Amino acid sequence: MSSTPVLFCADPLNPRTVDGHFAPEARQVRALGGSVALIDHDALLAGDAALAVARVPRGLGQLWYRGWMIPADDYAALHLALRARDADLVVPPERYRSAHHLPGWYETFAAVTPASAWLPTAPGVVPDAAELARVAKALPAGPGIVKDYVKSRKHEWDEACFVPDLTDVAGLRRVVARLVESQGEFLAGGVVLRAFERFVGEEARVWWLDGEPRLLTPHPDSDAHAVATPELDHLRGPVRDLGARFVTTDVARRDDGGWRVVEVGDAQVSDLHRATAPEEFAALLVGRGEA
Ligand SMILES: Nc1ncnc2c1ncn2[C@@H]1O[C@H](COP(=O)(O)OP(=O)(O)OP(=O)(O)O)[C@@H](O)[C@H]1O
Ligand SMILES: [Mg+2]
Numbered sequence: 001m002s003s004t005p006v007l008f009c010a011d012p013l014n015p016r017t018v019d020g021h022f023a024p025e026a027r028q029v030r031a032l033g034g035s036v037a038l039i040d041h042d043a044l045l046a047g048d049a050a051l052a053v054a055r056v057p058r059g060l061g062q063l064w065y066r067g068w069m070i071p072a073d074d075y076a077a078l079h080l081a082l083r084a085r086d087a088d089l090v091v092p093p094e095r096y097r098s099a100h101h102l103p104g105w106y107e108t109f110a111a112v113t114p115a116s117a118w119l120p121t122a123p124g125v126v127p128d129a130a131e132l133a134r135v136a137k138a139l140p141a142g143p144g145i146v147k148d149y150v151k152s153r154k155h156e157w158d159e160a161c162f163v164p165d166l167t168d169v170a171g172l173r174r175v176v177a178r179l180v181e182s183q184g185e186f187l188a189g190g191v192v193l194r195a196f197e198r199f200v201g202e203e204a205r206v207w208w209l210d211g212e213p214r215l216l217t218p219h220p221d222s223d224a225h226a227v228a229t230p231e232l233d234h235l236r237g238p239v240r241d242l243g244a245r246f247v248t249t250d251v252a253r254r255d256d257g258g259w260r261v262v263e264v265g266d267a268q269v270s271d272l273h274r275a276t277a278p279e280e281f282a283a284l285l286v287g288r289g290e291a
Contacts, residue, residue, distance in 0.1 A: 112234060112238060114194045116139075120189060126180045143166070146192065200255050201253050
């Protein structure tokens with residue numbers, strides 16, 4: 001049985017080859033007998049989905065995507081453009097959105113992830129203090145973090161991520177304003193406020209395919225090359241309920257010992273840690289693509 005082909009991002013300077021960041025994975029997909037097609041990620045994000053898929057052969061049927069993050073609306077446009085070429089994404093747009101955006105996965109994971117509340121916001125627009133105060137009231141008093149629906153500014157921790165006290169509305173708004181400013185046109189969806197929890201040790205990334213944890217890696221930003229084995233049984237239900245075929249959960253141990261989900265992602269766009277063998281990743285897509 002032939003496996004599901006994988007759509008990779010093309011190298012912007014050399015459109016017939018895979019983007020260097022993902023090239024080792026694509027090489028391993030091919031080595032395992034899988035096939036690869038290319039899309040133009042820049043064209044997709046610039047709003048030209050037809051151009052983005054111009055090099056995708058017609059009639060490929062079901063396809064995995066593997067590459068840089070795609071804003072949820074652009075992913076939907078990719079889906080339509082592929083349909084016009086008799087191809088289809090394995091992960092439909094609404095499933096991609098629910099794994100990629102925190103408001104899409106939060107309810108399903110509420111028992112195993114920090115309490116969160118959010119506010120839709122257009123890029124560049126800082127919500128006013130009253131709105132932020134209303135959203136913060138849904139969370140326990142105390143420290144929090146802010147991010148957009150997809151990403152934080154964790155490298156600007158004190159200025160644009162960490163909030164010492166969620167009931168200090170002026171302080172909260174200052175941090176949110178920096179987040180909105182720093183994200184600029186890339187602000188995804190809106191602003192999320194999360195209760196701060198104390199994590200100890202390294203964050204691990206768990207790669208789930210069809211409801212099973214198939215690969216465990218360090219978080220891509222971690223210097224560690226090995227991770228503690230997390231408890232995962234309490235995550236099986238939420239992962240299954242989310243209904244997305246290929247997701248990552250970033251997990252960390254809380255200071256009381258429980259393993260918590262820091263965030264969920266669509267694994268098609270989750271980065272791989274540099275110490276992870278690309279063939280292990282490729283084997284997931286090639287081996288079980290055709291469920
Ligand atoms: N509720 C929380 N309590 C404590 N620390 C948190 C919380 N949320 C996030 N963090 C810390 O901030 C970091 C960044 O948060 P998060 O993973 O949500 O954002 P991100 O920008 O999407 O990161 P990534 O690089 O993993 O995509 C986490 O790795 C974790 O260390
Ligand atoms: Mg993260």
